[in-house]
Amino acid sequence: MVRFRCLTLAVAVVAALSACKPAPKAAEGTAPVEQESERPAAISVIKSNGGAPASHSVAAVPPPAEIWKEFSGDKAFAEARAQVEVGPRPAGTPELEKARVLIEEALHKSGWDAERQTFTADTPHGPTQFVNIIARFSATGAHPAPRNTQRAIVCSHYDTKRFSTIKFVGASDGASSTGALLELARVLALDPAMAAQLELVFFDGEEAFVQFTDPDDPKPDGLYGSRYYARTLMSEGRASQFKFGILWDMIGDRDLTITLPPDSPKDLASGILSSAEALGVRQNFGYFSRTILDDHVELQHRARxxxxxxxxxxxxxxxxxxxxxxxxxxxxxxxxGAVTLCYLRQALAK
Ligand SMILES: [Zn+2]
Known part of the structure; x- marks a missing residue:
């Protein structure tokens, strides 16, 4: 069996991981139908706890060549635990605000700027306010971080589904990917040039209030945060700066079986699978039998x-x-976390 190895030098990685191809340039997405059920955003750079992002010195130490080895499952788990300990965190609740503050504090500690993207959307429960958190890193140490250096998105939702009959804390569905994204931020800060190429997004309102609808339904339910984020990328003319996006959702299962949707972009999926192969965890990655409606659909079809x-x-x-x-x-x-970092290292080197 041919087995790829993530080699020490980034250049060697690019050469060795021949199966990790550059991400495709543009998706042949369906033309999005714009809906105007959402109201204007209030965007502000937040400074929770009165703290600015931790300063980082540029190129003080060389970035780790095998950056994927820096990703700590224990640290990611600790961040996930902090989210779970907040309790159920549905959109529009004070508990979700507590979760947000935890996210912002962790991002600032790692040197990232965190922007709140706030908007109101109609839901089956009436107009509801949602808040996406968008993290960016400045390679030069200047704040706020510029908005034009990012070439890829890594994202997750941080809300949990609301239930009236059970206590639902979403350890995997909400907390796992949020905790991992915060750990990813910590690791990326070790390589400022790489971090500056990424936009990390924590979506609010992924969960449907009642039931998921088609994203283009006149009164859509679910994917509220990613829909608003994708629309804003389009309206601000930023969508074209991104080569690809990676969504994490429900990645904590002890018995890990990542199930890629069958309609995943070919080059992107094969790059992820090659990285999994290279790190010896290919058996944990496969395909799902049906398409999956999740936040990546909004990035893919609305922001293309x-x-x-x-x-x-x-x-x-x-x-x-x-x-x-x-x-x-x-x-x-x-x-x-490691597979994603391994893929990002070679994809962003091109
Ligand atoms: Zn869910």
Whole structure:
């Protein structure tokens, strides 16, 4: 069996991982139908706890050549635990605001700027305010970080589905990917030039209030945050600066089986699978039998950014009271984090 190895030098990685091809340039997406149910955004750069992002010195130490080895499953798990300990975190609740503050504090500690993208959208429960958190890194140390250096998006949702009959804390569905994204931010800060090429987005309102609808439904339910983010990328003329997007959702299952949607962009999916092969975790990655409606759909079809969803949809505790910390594992977070970093390192080198 031919087995790729992530080699020490970035150049060697590019050469060795021949299966990791550059991301496709533009998706042949359906032309989005614009809907105006959402109201104007209030965008502000936040300074929670009165703190500015931690300063970082540029090129003080060389970035780690094998940056994927820096990703700690334990640290990602600790961030996920902090989210779970907030309790159920549906959109529009004070608990979700607590979760947001935790996210912002962690981002600032790692030297990232965190922008709140606030908007109101109609939902089956009436108009509701949502807040996406967008993190950017300045390679020069100047703040706020510029908005034109980013070439790829890594994202996750941080809200949990609302239930009136069970206590649902979303250890995998909400917290796992949020915790991992915060750990990714910490690791990327070790390589400022790489970090500046990424936009990390924490979506609010991924979960439907009642039931997911087609994203182009006149009264859509679910994917609120990613829809607003994708529309804003288009209206601000920023969508074209992104080569690809990677969504993480439900990546904590102890028995990790990442189930890529079958309609994943080919080059992107094969690059992820090659990275999984290179790191010896290919057995944890496969394809799902059906398409998956998730935040990547908004990036893909509305903002026309080729996007892949790393999701474990083979999770028996999905949307049950059993989606708790004991059913997720640091090792699973570490695998997804390392594979993504390995892929990003070679994809962004081109
Ligand atoms: Zn869910």
């Amino acid at each position: 950014i080729p996007s892949v969803d790393l999701i474990d949809f083979d999770y028996i505790y999905w949307h049950t009271a059993g989606d708790t910390l004991e059913h997720i594992a640091p090792e699973s977070l570490q695998k997804v």
